[in-house]
Amino acid sequence: MVGYLPWFLLIALVLIVVVGLWVAITFWLTPHLDHPDGTARITGSCGDTMEIGLRFRGDRVVKASHWTDGCAYSLNCVCRAADLAVGKRPDEILEIDADLIRRSVGGLPSDHLHCARLAEETLQAALEDYMKRAVQASPPARRASLHLHIADGRRRE
Numbered sequence: 001m002v003g004y005l006p007w008f009l010l011i012a013l014v015l016i017v018v019v020g021l022w023v024a025i026t027f028w029l030t031p032h033l034d035h036p037d038g039t040a041r042i043t044g045s046c047g048d049t050m051e052i053g054l055r056f057r058g059d060r061v062v063k064a065s066h067w068t069d070g071c072a073y074s075l076n077c078v079c080r081a082a083d084l085a086v087g088k089r090p091d092e093i094l095e096i097d098a099d100l101i102r103r104s105v106g107g108l109p110s111d112h113l114h115c116a117r118l119a120e121e122t123l124q125a126a127l128e129d130y131m132k133r134a135v136q137a138s139p140p141a142r143r144a145s146l147h148l149h150i151a152d153g154r155r156r157e
Helices: 004-029 072-085 098-104 110-137 140-156
Strands: 038-043 049-057 060-068
Touching: 038 110, 049 072, 049 110, 060 072, 072 098, 072 110, 098 110
Parallel strands: none
Antiparallel strands: 038 049, 049 060
């Protein structure tokens, strides 16, 4: 019985190292955004959840983060939606739709087209969150133009 203890400890140590490396690599590869200007987290009818965070400087997105607990197609779509938003103004982000996301990832099987729609919905919700926060934080004179900007976005959707 005592002869098995060193082997047990060695196997436990190897498992701890493997799991630790997996957690570290996953954390390192997943983009994180502290205090985003706009964020959204949506769960689709398929059960996949997507999250997008946007950081603005001036009127352009300078950094975007994404996360999903879904399949590889969901990951590709949410990643591409976040990447497409970087460098764009809010009115340009409104033009990012499921079809553009689908084309950007190189196409999707017909049973995974909902992944692109969920990524679009999540991106647009993050933009709407940003716009609402911008309206609340802005002086009254600027609020009127931001309200018009939000209304224009809703008309396009």
